[in-house]
Amino acid sequence: MADISIRGAVKRFSGQEALKRLDLDIRSGEFFTLLGPSGCGKTTLLRLIAGFHEADEGRLAIAGEDAGHLPPWRRETGMVFQNYALFPHLSVFDNVAYGLRQRGLPRAELAARVHEALARVRLGPFAARMPEQLSGGQKQRVALARALVIRPRVLLMDEPLSNLDARLRIDLRRDIRLLQQELGITTVYVTHDQEEALAVSDRIMVMEAGEIRQIGTPHAIYDAPEHVFVAGFIGACALLPGRVRGGALEIAGARLPPPAPLPEGAEVTLALRPQDLALAEGPGPDRLAGRVRLASFLGAQTRLTVALDAGGEVEADLPRGADGRLPARGAPVHLAPLGGPLFDARPGPGQGRRLA
């Protein structure tokens, strides 16, 4: 097991900075997820660790050793690819055995380790199959066994579930997490699916445009976003523009008490999750007024989509009423914000940072 340390990593593609001077530490045995939209640099960073890209600047250390100059075949990482990347001309057994053969393992030990790895991913009976005879989920489990059997220092996974259907994705991500905990292997996992990231990770690093927006536990990322991008990217969240005037927050026609003292005239963004809004009985200075556009029954609660009179749209979760009746479309409603994080909206270097 090994920790990974990255200092000042810069990667440019034809002059464009894909990674903008990143510093991060991944702990030994940790399930660390790189999360962000496509083009944010998460895959570039993963491939940097694997050695398929070389950083233009900065240092990379795996288990305390400088690894930035090691070629990819000497990095002792195990990688799982989005498209499985099984060797189509080799059987399941030979696919898994491939890395061990490169290491010249004695035949008996090799067979034992391959069978053990296949058993771990519950594919023992499939050793003699060819890749084309497997389903997508089975292929990805072979790929996982193939990466793990070499006992890599780190496991690298590049959107391993995105080619699978929804149901299988949930089953397999559970399997991956269980296996990772069992083996205690340091894992770097790339995904654009925030739900997946929240479900499996010890820590998540949210990236945008080659920069780190936040590193934290799933709880911290969800409950205490440090950047407006994180708030908007994780879960459903309305971002409402506002301004501090006369000691109060003016947002969408309402005047709210600021959660912390803020300078007069400050431009801010308020992030409101559906559970941060409650239905109020009537209008008031600290209420958001609007009309119902959509009411969706979600089982445990009802989610209202409300078009605000002052412009913009929010979502609010209502506890399930005893009568189960949904508000009618177009009905006027008043919502009371229960509080949410505030972010700096002034253009400049601090834009997007959390204020309170």
Place this chain on the structure above:
Amino acid sequence: MRPAARADAGRARRRWRGPDLWDGVTLAGFAVLALLVLWPLGQLFRASFHAEFTGEFGLSNYATFFGSRYFRAALWNSLAISALSALGALAVGLPLAVVMARRRIPGGGAVRILIVLSLMSPPFIGAYAWIILLGRGGVLTRWAQAAGVDLPSIYGPGGIVFVSVLQLYPLVFLLAYGALQRIDRSLEEAAAILGRRPANAFLTTAFPMMRPAVVTGALLVFLAVLSDFGAPILLGENFEVLATLAFRLYLSEVGGEPAMAATTSVLLVALAGAAILLQRLLLAGRSHAGDSTVAPPERRALRGAAERLLLPAFAWGVVLVANLPLLVIVYTSFLETRGPVFGEAFSLMSYRTVFATVGRAVTNSLTFSALALALIAVAGALLGYLLARRDTAATRALDALLMIPYVIPGTVLGIGFITAFNAPPLYLTGTVAIIVVAYFIRRLPYMVRAAAAIVYQVDRAVEEASVNLGAPPLRTFRKIMLPLMAPGLLAGATLAFVEVINELSATVVLYTGRTVTMPIATYSQVIGGAYGTAAAVASLLVLVTGLALAVFNLVGGREDRMSL
């Protein structure tokens, strides 16, 4: 593992990302193309600007060429037979493709196999077989004379076009048929629903989508006839075309006129290049419509007496006439002969003569082709991989250079090779090497394309997975890419073998008594009037070709690879 990794780190810091195998392959590719394509072509080009006897620099050779009615005639003749053959191939190949794609012809599968077979039979053998049938004293000629009918002569431009069309119409057929199979049935159905009658619906929907196939097919036929040497030399008699003119100018019995031969060669290459440019212009902005997953319209059963009689007669008539040469060659090779006259009785005398006099041709052909094939396979695999996986200015330039051999007619390449490699340090004239290398460079582009096409189909991540598991790039290429490429390489190599073993137009310039090949033996036996021996050598050639094609089918020449 880890201590080893640490020990390697310092070394890796210097080596990794430095020049690697593929930089070497790029460099070698440039060197090979420069030496075998640019240098000989450049020599020809240079020679064409130096006056024949005085060596003075200028356009005097071109002035001579265009000032002479004889030379001008060769130019026009070349253009005329190439264009007429292209039209003829369209006239035969297009209707045949439509009939085969849209109607159920009895024995349709056999017809399709016979079409491919006639394409694969050696070109000049067709010309020779038609001489046996329709030449002076030919079998059919004598029958017709006995019946009081004068058949048109097989000699001259008409005969060349006739033989070329029968040889090459499959090119048009295969492309047009493939295009028809990729047109979704719903298109024509939509047109029908909109009120078009079936014939009209076909002309307005399917036909425009076949345009790229039609243009490309016609161009391929045009280029093949333009650079063909065999049919014009056997059938042309006094009818001179550029390919035969260049040959005769170069190897004339009265010393030769190398500068004029070079000038003719340059013009021939220029024409071929212009034809390719024209095709690019005609097809600019058009991609081949449709894809292979669509459902083509079903073949309809034949309706009415006229359809039932005429369409099968047309389809079977074409393939039987086109394959008649093979039958004639093999049949006559077993007849007793005296010079150009075939007797009635069966005999193996022709084969005995072959092994007694030109047995060397058989071993030579097999050896040269095998050597060329080995070179083509290795270089094709490496270059194909390089062009598919590395996209740099250098590889793009290499790709463009690889296009050049497509447009160099064999005769021109032969003359270029002799011009370029006739002095130390590369004195290759008359050697085995010069023939093998000529075969190699002529077929290399096809192999590179075939190999690159396979590599494109393999996800890059497959290679990265191998590297990630500890196999350095070269080992990854050997363990992963080569096995994946092997079936395609083998299939490509088999086709290259077929082409190379039947090569006549470059060999005829390059061979000596020691390096005679089967096509050369056939050619010189025909010229010398020994028709029986010629038929026997040609039959052996057909046999080897057939065996190679059988191997091709075995190693994965699946139906779709022949686009049937």
